[in-house]
Amino acid sequence: MKNARENPPSDVFCNRSPARSGEIHSDLKKLLKEKGRLEKILATDATPKKQLTIYFKGNAAKWYISEDGARAYLPKSERDEAVRLAKFAWCRARLSEINTEILACQRYLRVFRHSSSHLQILLKNKEFCNLIGESSPDIEEWKNSSFQKNPTHPEHLQYTTNTGLCVRSKSEVLIATSLEKYAIPFRYECLLDTPSGPIYPDFTIMHPKTRRLYIWEHFGMIDNQAYSAKSLPKICTYSQLGYFPNDNLIMTFESKDHPFNLPEADDLVRKYFLSEALK
Numbered sequence: 001m002k003n004a005r006e007n008p009p010s011d012v013f014c015n016r017s018p019a020r021s022g023e024i025h026s027d028l029k030k031l032l033k034e035k036g037r038l039e040k041i042l043a044t045d046a047t048p049k050k051q052l053t054i055y056f057k058g059n060a061a062k063w064y065i066s067e068d069g070a071r072a073y074l075p076k077s078e079r080d081e082a083v084r085l086a087k088f089a090w091c092r093a094r095l096s097e098i099n100t101e102i103l104a105c106q107r108y109l110r111v112f113r114h115s116s117s118h119l120q121i122l123l124k125n126k127e128f129c130n131l132i133g134e135s136s137p138d139i140e141e142w143k144n145s146s147f148q149k150n151p152t153h154p155e156h157l158q159y160t161t162n163t164g165l166c167v168r169s170k171s172e173v174l175i176a177t178s179l180e181k182y183a184i185p186f187r188y189e190c191l192l193d194t195p196s197g198p199i200y201p202d203f204t205i206m207h208p209k210t211r212r213l214y215i216w217e218h219f220g221m222i223d224n225q226a227y228s229a230k231s232l233p234k235i236c237t238y239s240q241l242g243y244f245p246n247d248n249l250i251m252t253f254e255s256k257d258h259p260f261n262l263p264e265a266d267d268l269v270r271k272y273f274l275s276e277a278l279k
Helices: 020-043 076-112 118-123 126-132 139-144 170-181 225-240 262-273
Strands: 051-057 060-067 070-074 186-188 203-206 213-219 249-253
Touching: 020 076, 051 076, 060 076, 070 076, 139 203, 170 186, 170 203, 170 213, 170 262, 213 225, 225 249, 249 262
Parallel strands: 213 249
Antiparallel strands: 051 060, 060 070, 186 203, 203 213
């Protein structure tokens, strides 16, 4: 008789690929969106200390309102109030549950973000993936497939790279030029959904070896107070979605006295996408 381990079930490889982190990113976005919706609902609660308590005597339910240690009977004629309090109680409980799930997702992503595992090396091999029934991310397909671009102020796309890509600043030309020079696949201003609405990172990049997604955000007027004030919330949003500075979130800055340059862009491309540790 053959050892059962020689013939693993067909679904044994499910959920074993690095794409799992993408699923966690997606789950996290949904949780953050639901959290925001629940917080808005709870913010409308004019009496947050009131709690609905339900007691049963046989099959008959009695409603009571508890507040600051005192309890008052709520007659059935005030069903609307009971429904209101029940809904708020559900929202509070669900929000607590969501916060726990968000924390779990963020912890997972903090661990997973450093994964350059043997599994990822195997999954880069298309023939290996065919043998086990897994799919390997196709870089060219990702690079060339259509995506939703930033629709705002297309008239600001005044700068052009050597390959004809139109961008919004001279510094973005330098970043795009460096990525193109080293054949790093990227998308310019690709839609990223967040709980607070859609944003369009400057560059969304797929690592050529690990297939992991990175964001490169260039802050071009960091010496401008109003501009700087808008930058921090964006960085916080990226972190909530699992993009962390000095990991899979690349941030570059410049001011009037310290302009961004091509050697700096090249150094970062080599550091994040061409280092020996990832080859």
